[in-house]
Amino acid sequence: DLGEDRQALLEFVKKLPHSRSLNWKESSPVCNNWTGVTCNEDRSRVIAVRLPGVGFQGSIPPSTLSRLSALQVLSLRSNGITGGFPDDFFNLKNLSFLYLQYNKLSGPLPANFSVWHNLTIVNLSNNRFNGSIPSSFLNLTRLAALNLANNSLSGEIPDLNLPSLQQLNLSNNNFTGSIPMSLRRFPNSVFAGNNIPFESSPPVSPVLAPSTVPSPNSRNARGLSEAAVLGIIIAASILGLVAFVFLIIVYCSRKKSKEDEYSAKFQKGGMSPEKVVSRTQDANNRLTFFEGCSYAFDLEDLLRASAEVLGKGTFGMAYKAVLEDATTVVVKRLKEVNVGKRDFEQQMEVVGSIKHENVVELKAFYYSKDEKLMVYDYYSQGSVSAMLHGKRGGDRIPLDWETRMRIAIGAARGIARIHTENAGKFVHGNIKSSNIFLNSQRYGCVSDLGLSTIMSPLAPPISRAAGYRAPEVTDTRKAAQPSDVYSFGVVLLELLTGKSPIHTTGGDEIIHLVRWVHSVVREEWTAEVFDVELMRYPNIEEEMVEMLQIAMSCVVRMPDQRPKMSDVVKMIENVRQPETENQPSSGKGSESSTPPPPAMGRES
């Protein structure tokens, strides 16, 4: 039971010297309080112990950790642990994720690995293990990632015919013989640094197929409940239907020359979602398209289009409109534009002139006294916000680390490009995950720029933008480049934690993501901030920690202490060296086995 688990943990830290102090106090409850310890849902057992870089020295005391019989995750990586692989770990029958890399463990690997039939990820790299790979690995039917690189293992590599195995690294050992048939699907770099002759096949990149590792069994159900999502879908569909019916009615009645009537109604009634656009008093009724735009439709076509409400944003309503020729666009209907036609047009010209693969292109705009519209391409996959916070579990495909990195680097490049506009003074003003989409290469692509300065200031109390807004921005019109950097930092935190910038816990307590991350990091338990959905990807901890540091530098309180966006781009690129993106890694010392992204189509 939990009391037993607590006792085992206390004995473990008492007997194993370590240089960083842990907040494990007899008086405080284990679950949620003890650094690095995670319990199951009913808090009856400890299921994960993650203690990387605590400065442990010496061998794991017998009969301590091995008593945590419900343990699923054990990470003691990057310590100075010596001795052999603990014999009594055989008691940890539920172990699924084992990270012991970067220690000084030595001796042979245990002969009978089959006792851990749930093992999914095993990383024992960068130790001093010797002897051969036990053939019992063959029984690990769930094994998805195995990293034994940088040890002194020898003998022949067994034919590990494990269909679930996605990632492998056996480099820099003393293996002999040949690469077994079943492992020839892996690139040569996986076996580099051994006494194994390679067949003369063309060099293959070490990029392994993106992981399709099965998820750990215990996962927090987060996001909206099914009922809520269903409700939203139904509401959205009804609104869409209503919009469609109204459009037809409006269009027909307009034909009967009743234009002025609903123009007046629109003015009076404000922003009803019934119509994508109202009939306006603008004599031209012309959309202004930007150069190079291949769309061939006008306001009349938009008026006829079937429309679906996508959502109500800070600056108005967004609709998905499907035109008669099946072209799908997004029409943003702005409310409370605070500037006259000339200024509006000028701002739109700047926005429309930005052509960059990481900036969503403004295709057209429209200005009349009653109606201000912006037209964009439709991104069918939805926003990063929807991808991160949509209903978890079920059919939802979790956002893997690779994609999150691409979103971050893409969005950073897009914002940096925006900041070069207008003699280096242009501000996005509304960076958040619902304004970031995935471009065709699945890199982040930012939308909704340049609106904050031409709109009325936002009413302070509620606004979904609040969680992204830098503390110095009391008036949205005064957003500046450092406040964009802050908002981007919040997006990074969202990608790393999987949490919304402002969310509630079970007890209805409102949590501010930036503050929460600060408090967790202050407690020196950085690993606890990361999204549980990222746990399945091996060897990304270092990258996550580096990304977290970048995010933290973006959200510092003082605007002038934040990095410039162009520096943020460089920092993120340093986490993943773009130069090595398509090159084989040397194997030695390379802990990462996640595939690097392909060339990131950079700004010229």
Ligand SMILES: Nc1ncnc2c1ncn2[C@@H]1O[C@H](COP(=O)(O)OP(=O)(O)OP(=O)(O)O)[C@@H](O)[C@H]1O
């Ligand atoms: N081009 C697009 N393709 C697909 N969905 C879009 C597009 N533009 C916006 N959306 C989605 O439509 C919804 C409403 O967007 P909108 O930009 O109006 O509001 P928001 O992003 O929630 O807030 P804000 O107005 O502050 O940006 C959001 O869910 C957004 O992700």
